[in-house]
Amino acid sequence: MSTTLTTNAILEGKIEPAGMIVASGPGLDPELFRVCDHYYPVSGYIDHRGREVQPINPFEIETVASKLRASGIKSVGVVGKFSVRNPAHENQIIKRLNNGFDYILAGHKVSGNLNFPRRIATVFLNVSVQSIYKLFFQAIQKSIAKMGIKAPIYVLKADGGTMTLEASMEFPGQTIFSGPAASIMGALSYAQPKVETLVLDIGGTTTDMGILIDKVPLLEPLGIEIGGLKTLVRSLNTESIALGGDSVVRVRSGHIFIGPDREGPAMAFGGPAPTPTDALVVLGIMKEGNRSRAEKAMAEVGKLLGCDPESAAQEVYSAFCHMLLGAARAMVERINQRPVYTIREFLDTYRVEPQELFVIGGPAPYFAPKLSEMSGLPTRVVPYHEVVNAIGAALSRTTCELTLFVDTERGIASAPEEDFYKPIGSNFTIDDAKNLAFSLLSEKAKREGASPEQIETEVVEEFQFNMVRGFYTTGKNIRVKVQVKPGIIEGYQVDAQEKIATSYSQIS
Amino acid sequence: MIKAIHKTGLVFFPAFDWAISPTHPEREERLLYTQDQVLEEGLLDIEGIVEFKPDMITRDDIRRVHFCVPDEWSVITDSHLISGGGAKTIATMVVNKVVERGFALVRPPGHHAMRVVHGARGFCNINIEAIMIEYLRDAYGIEKIAIVDTDCHHGDGTQDIYWHDPDTLFISIHQDGRTLYPGSGFPHEMGGPTAFGTTINIPLPPLTSEEGFLYVTDNVILPILEAFQPELIINSAGQDNHYTDPITNMRFSAQGYAQLTTKIRPHIAVLEGGYSIEGALPYVNVGIILALAGLDFSHVKEPDYDPEKLRQSPDITQHIQKVASRVMEYWHQGPEIKEKFLNQGGIKERERTIYYDTDNILENQREKIWVCTECSGVWAIESWTDRGRRIYAVHIPRKACPTCENLGYEWYESTSLKLFDCVFLQDRKNRRFLTKKHPS
Numbered sequence: 001m002s003t004t005l006t007t008n009a010i011l012e013g014k015i016e017p018a019g020m021i022v023a024s025g026p027g028l029d030p031e032l033f034r035v036c037d038h039y040y041p042v043s044g045y046i047d048h049r050g051r052e053v054q055p056i057n058p059f060e061i062e063t064v065a066s067k068l069r070a071s072g073i074k075s076v077g078v079v080g081k082f083s084v085r086n087p088a089h090e091n092q093i094i095k096r097l098n099n100g101f102d103y104i105l106a107g108h109k110v111s112g113n114l115n116f117p118r119r120i121a122t123v124f125l126n127v128s129v130q131s132i133y134k135l136f137f138q139a140i141q142k143s144i145a146k147m148g149i150k151a152p153i154y155v156l157k158a159d160g161g162t163m164t165l166e167a168s169m170e171f172p173g174q175t176i177f178s179g180p181a182a183s184i185m186g187a188l189s190y191a192q193p194k195v196e197t198l199v200l201d202i203g204g205t206t207t208d209m210g211i212l213i214d215k216v217p218l219l220e221p222l223g224i225e226i227g228g229l230k231t232l233v234r235s236l237n238t239e240s241i242a243l244g245g246d247s248v249v250r251v252r253s254g255h256i257f258i259g260p261d262r263e264g265p266a267m268a269f270g271g272p273a274p275t276p277t278d279a280l281v282v283l284g285i286m287k288e289g290n291r292s293r294a295e296k297a298m299a300e301v302g303k304l305l306g307c308d309p310e311s312a313a314q315e316v317y318s319a320f321c322h323m324l325l326g327a328a329r330a331m332v333e334r335i336n337q338r339p340v341y342t343i344r345e346f347l348d349t350y351r352v353e354p355q356e357l358f359v360i361g362g363p364a365p366y367f368a369p370k371l372s373e374m375s376g377l378p379t380r381v382v383p384y385h386e387v388v389n390a391i392g393a394a395l396s397r398t399t400c401e402l403t404l405f406v407d408t409e410r411g412i413a414s415a416p417e418e419d420f421y422k423p424i425g426s427n428f429t430i431d432d433a434k435n436l437a438f439s440l441l442s443e444k445a446k447r448e449g450a451s452p453e454q455i456e457t458e459v460v461e462e463f464q465f466n467m468v469r470g471f472y473t474t475g476k477n478i479r480v481k482v483q484v485k486p487g488i489i490e491g492y493q494v495d496a497q498e499k500i501a502t503s504y505s506q507i508s
Numbered sequence: 509m510i511k512a513i514h515k516t517g518l519v520f521f522p523a524f525d526w527a528i529s530p531t532h533p534e535r536e537e538r539l540l541y542t543q544d545q546v547l548e549e550g551l552l553d554i555e556g557i558v559e560f561k562p563d564m565i566t567r568d569d570i571r572r573v574h575f576c577v578p579d580e581w582s583v584i585t586d587s588h589l590i591s592g593g594g595a596k597t598i599a600t601m602v603v604n605k606v607v608e609r610g611f612a613l614v615r616p617p618g619h620h621a622m623r624v625v626h627g628a629r630g631f632c633n634i635n636i637e638a639i640m641i642e643y644l645r646d647a648y649g650i651e652k653i654a655i656v657d658t659d660c661h662h663g664d665g666t667q668d669i670y671w672h673d674p675d676t677l678f679i680s681i682h683q684d685g686r687t688l689y690p691g692s693g694f695p696h697e698m699g700g701p702t703a704f705g706t707t708i709n710i711p712l713p714p715l716t717s718e719e720g721f722l723y724v725t726d727n728v729i730l731p732i733l734e735a736f737q738p739e740l741i742i743n744s745a746g747q748d749n750h751y752t753d754p755i756t757n758m759r760f761s762a763q764g765y766a767q768l769t770t771k772i773r774p775h776i777a778v779l780e781g782g783y784s785i786e787g788a789l790p791y792v793n794v795g796i797i798l799a800l801a802g803l804d805f806s807h808v809k810e811p812d813y814d815p816e817k818l819r820q821s822p823d824i825t826q827h828i829q830k831v832a833s834r835v836m837e838y839w840h841q842g843p844e845i846k847e848k849f850l851n852q853g854g855i856k857e858r859e860r861t862i863y864y865d866t867d868n869i870l871e872n873q874r875e876k877i878w879v880c881t882e883c884s885g886v887w888a889i890e891s892w893t894d895r896g897r898r899i900y901a902v903h904i905p906r907k908a909c910p911t912c913e914n915l916g917y918e919w920y921e922s923t924s925l926k927l928f929d930c931v932f933l934q935d936r937k938n939r940r941f942l943t944k945k946h947p948s
Contacts, residue, residue: 026809027549027794032510045811048544048790053811082548117550228509230553339561341543342525343586346562465537466530470754473531477540 001165002156002182002393005136006129006175010227015128016075019068021097022120023056023080023089033117035124035229038073040064042093049407050085050414061096069100075130077123079107081116085405087416103130108416110171111232112403112481113222121229126173133172137165154398154449158224158235160185160217160486161399164449173233177224179389180238184210184217186392187358187382189488191215198328198354200371201389202361204246205262209328210238211335211352217486218352221338234401236486237335241327245363249274249297249316251304256319268294274301276320280366282313321370328354360385395492398450401460401483404437409467409475415440430464430478437482445484456485512556513802517607519562519594520546521614526587528866533755533783534616534631542613545790551797560601562594562614565639569596571941572642573669574634575889575901575932576625578945583625584633591616595640595778602740602775603648609800610776611745612636613793617780619657619744620690622668624891624901627867630661630690630781637744637778638669641676644740645906646939651675654738656729656772657682658765659746659780660756662693666744667707672877673905674703674884677736679729681721683749683756684711689865695835698842700877701849701856702884705842708732710835713827714757717820718764720828721749725771727832732839733772743774747782747792751818752810755783759818762788766795766805774800787812853879870894882909886916901932908937920944 009015019038024030025045042064044056068076076097080089087108094104105126107119144153154162156178168175183201191197197212211218223232242260250257258276266277268289274297280286281294295309302312336351357379359368364385372379382388406413406428413424413433418440424432438457445455461481466473522539529535546552552559567580569592576583591614598610618637620630627633637655644650654677655670657663662682670676685691699707710724733741747753749760769777777796782789791810798805820828849856855876862871870893877887884905892898900923904916913935920933925944933942 026791026807026811026813027545028510028551028798029804029807033550047811048541048548049786114544114547115550115553116548117553230550337561339520339559341520341522343523343590344525346521346590347586463524465524465540466535467537468531468535471531477537 001140001153002178002389003136003175004179006133006172007177007179007226009129009132010125010176014132016131017071017073018124018127019071019073019076020120020124021061021064021076021078021093023093024116025054025081027081027116033120035121036128038068038071040067044080044089046080046082046086046089048082048085049410050082050405052086052088056089056092058096061093065097074102075127076101076104077107077120077127078104079116079120079123082114083108083119084112084114084403084416086414087419103127110173111223111234112401112415112417113232115222115232118223118230118232122173122223122231122233125176125226125229125231125233126171129172133175134169137169140165152449156182156393156396157399158233159219159399160236160392160396161484162396162449163398163400167448173231176226176233177235178393180208180210180240181236182389182392183208183360184212184236184238184392185396185486185488186388186390187360188212188215188217188392189395189493190358190380190382192356195356196352196354197356197358198332198377199358199360200324200328202324202359202363202367203244204362205242205244206240207243207324207361208238208240209331210236211332211354213352215487218335219486239327239331241324243320243323243327245277245280246271246275249276249279249301251301254305256301256305256315258316258320258323266294267297274298274316276316277363279313279316279320280363282309283317285366286363317370318374321367321374324367325371325375356380358382360388362386395488397454397484397487397489398445398448399484399486400441400444400448401481402437402441402444404433404440404480404482406433406478407475418444426475428476428478430462430480433478433480434459434462434482437480441482441484450484454490456487457482458485510554510803512554514608514800515556515558516797516801517598517601517610518552518557518559518797519598519610519612519614520559521562521590521594523587523590523615526585526616528616528628528631538615538783538785539613539789541786542789542793545794546797549794551794554801554803557797557801558607560597562590562597564589565592565596568941569639569643570634571934572646572936573623573638574621574625575623575899575934577891577897577899578930583627587616588633590614592618592634592636592639595636595776596643599640599644599776603644603650609774611797611800612776612778614779617746619659619663619666619746619780620661621665622862623903624871624873624889624899626871626891626893626895626897627864627869629665629862629864629866631866632665635665635669637666637742640776640778641742650739652736652738653677653740653742654733654736655679655742655744656733656774657744657746657780658749658768659744660748660753660758661689661746661781662709662711663744663780664690664692667693667697670703671707672700672703672884672887674706677706677708677732677738679708679710679732681710681712681724681729683758684713687714688756695831695838698838701846701879702877704846704849705839706736708835708839710831712758712831713824715759715820715824716749716828717759717818718761718767718815720820720824721760721764721768722771723825723828724832725768728835730771731836740776741772741774743769743772743777744780745777745796746780747789748784750782750784750788750792752784752787753782759820761813761815761818762791762795762808762810763805763813765792766799766808769796769799849879850881853881855879878912878915880909880912883907883912886912886919888919898928899930899932900928902934904933904935904937906936913937
């Protein structure tokens with residue numbers, strides 16, 4: 001299942017009032033991150049190593065709790081600065097809140113990444129969609145049971161992975177923006193190994209763009225942005241541009257401008273303004289639609305350009321593909337401009353350079369030839385391109401990520417997302433850390449619905465620093481981030497070499 | 509939504525895989541906790557704060573500034589090319605008005621690297637600020653530039669590079685050289701004969717706190733900057749005046765650094781020293797970034813910050829007031845003394861011994877300058893080390909008059925390789941860099 005329920009609830013502001021308790025300590029003024037009316041900065045301060053500098057004030061928490069109860073708040077988020085290094089304060093606050101709330105979420109549970117403002121936003125989105133999501137969840141369970149279906153239900157996340165419906169109850173925010181992920185995942189099984197693929201999902205109003213590298217989708221470094229909030233919701237690196245088959249075509253001082261708005265369907269389908277779809281109809285690329293109305297649309301454009309409708313259609317068709325490829329190039333450049341922090345990575349000047357182009361969405365087959373011609377890339381229309389997102393949602397496997405911190409000077413290994421703490425000795429190595437991280441990750445993945453044989457894990461980030469105090473090495477600071485790779489369920493992968501030739505057209 | 513008042517660019521290059529040696533203060537871990545703090549505070553998400561990926565500097569970028577012995581590649585590592593490149597990238601973004609201000613949070617640092625480089629001094633091999641500035645001058649024609657060095661150690665390398673340049677105002681505040689490496693930076697050090705008065709040194713006594721730093725900022729740095737009217741202000745933003753720094757003795761704070769930054773209003777800040785990697789750097793850097801961006805930094809405090817405990821004693825306050833008035837007195841006399849030097853004209857010489865503490869090299873220099881009234885004068889350095897290297901280096905300034913230009917070539921051509929391992933010519937006017945070497 002892939003749902004736009006949470007996305008729409010947030011974008012339309014149909015969310016439940018929620019309470020936020022925020023332990024910031026020094027830094028930026030926590031008022032700057034206020035996300036709602038019931039937002040309470042409280043005392044308590046943990047530093048970057050996870051050491052307590054200032055304790056929380058239990059009396060203060062009790063006061064906030066009674067204010068929240070008095071306001072009828074049912075869902076509460078609790079977020080501390082550096083809680084991913086030590087969630088003690090979040091846990092202490094939650095303990096004090098105990099009674100009278102339906103749903104309480106702690107910041108350290110949503111991500112292992114550093115970023116206090118995003119942690120606040122992420123927790124807030126989760127707690128404020130929770131009650132809506134719960135209704136949806138119960139309705140789904142009921143109707144599925146009525147239909148006699150006993151199969152486990154999985155919900156798609158924005159990172160192109162799934163979780164079980166039950167697991168999604170804890171983090172409903174993870175279902176935000178799973179739409180673009182569904183399409184990318186649907187295209188994934190057709191990608192070639194060892195190749196970088198640019199995926200364009202062309203719709204009526206917008207086009208979503210994503211990148212596959214060696215059959216693995218590229219992920220966003222931190223998380224998605226929605227309704228002006230930057231979050232830690234893990235997601236695929238997709239960008240959306242306001243350019244689609246129904247975008248309005250205008251001419252200003254002899255130049256064609258397409259979008260960003262859509263006023264309705266194309267004129268060929270009874271709409272009010274010229275669109276790229278009308279160009280497709282005039283050029284005979286698209287057989288459907290009312291040809292005379294499409295010609296009227298292109299005549300309007302042609303009048304302003306000083307050419308006949310046919311030439312105008314040709315211009316619009318080119319301009320559309322030109323804009324699309326320009327946006328895609330800009331996205332690739334932004335990815336390549338991401339900073340790196342080691343000399344090795346700097347000198348290993350890896351750059352993303354797509355070698356093939358996948359086009360999906362309704363108008364995919366119509367734009368593919370021109371996109372191929374203009375980009376010079378082998379271009380493919382993915383089979384079942386109109387419903388590829390449903391295929392993606394159905395075939396994606398369970399994913400998750402986990403961050404492990406080891407501080408041998410303090411003698412601890414911790415993965416706060418999993419509420420995991422373990423005392424360790426000074427001889428703990430980075431390999432020990434990776435093994436520990438993998439086993440915690442597998443547990444997490446299984447709990448969220450992965451079948452053990454499906455869990456393909458990898459290290460995303462690993463750092464080891466000698467900690468020197470005075471002139472002596474006092475310990476090691478190890479950071480390991482691991483993930484279950486997003487991908488397609490075993491057994492449903494297309495054998496790229498075989499199927500390409502038969503199942504879809506290869507243009508160019 | 510938070511929005512920066514001044515659009516601010518950052519280059520963050522912590523070189524997590526580079527160290528001078530495993531337990532050296534200049535090691536992999538140095539900016540780790542700073543990165544943690546910057547990421548956790550979400551600074552990079554603020555609208556108007558942009559992170560850029562650094563470029564690398566080129567050999568010509570280095571040759572505009574240094575005489576590297578025996579050559580550039582022998583005295584640097586990739587890390588230096590990237591940290592220099594970080595400063596250059598930020599500077600380019602500022603000059604091209606992509607951002608209003610910028611901060612290169614890079615390592616290794618550079619402000620102890622002098623004109624002639626035989627190796628590393630004070631953890632520095634090449635002077636990344638000077639490389640950045642001279643690139644800007646050649647690429648964008650920027651003339652008047654001021655550098656305010658707020659590292660706790662005297663910026664002797666930057667001072668050396670700009671000793672004869674009247675277009676560069678170099679102001680350094682630092683812990684008194686009688687109590688700390690490199691032992692220089694006294695008020696009477698005011699520049700060479702043709703650039704006298706554009707080098708300003710403000711030595712502060714140990715245990716100086718916020719009050720003292722801000723006093724000299726208001727009463728010395730700001731009036732001198734105002735009078736100089738620079739096109740660009742650069743801050744060599746060392747952070748080792750902090751009260752927790754392990755290798756210095758000052759009592760400055762994150763609040764203090766942020767206020768200092770607000771007052772100086774640098775276009776470009778470049779990280780220099782600062783080795784309290786947990787107690788100071790995370791907070792000082794957050795403070796500086798917010799101050800550059802024009803955002804509220806009043807909540808940025810170290811865990812153990814207590815301004816009462818850090819307050820300086822009345823005798824320190826008095827001492828600082830005396831230093832400040834002496835520096836101002838000297839500065840006011842500057843133009844008159846420079847005039848005297850110019851009237852005397854002719855060749856002026858100086859001799860010095862320079863110690864490279866990091867690489868343990870002892871260098872001797874004899875420097876001569878042709879004191880010219882038409883331009884800042886051609887000059888040459890004879891340098892020999894205890895390792896047995898001996899070089900001769902000639903510098904023709906950017907705005908050299910024809911006489912000085914010819915004299916420079918004459919000095920270069922007439923110097924025989926019989927006496928030297930290498931003879932260098934740095935012709936900034938025609939952008940030519942020549943080297944004579946024994947065939948290897």
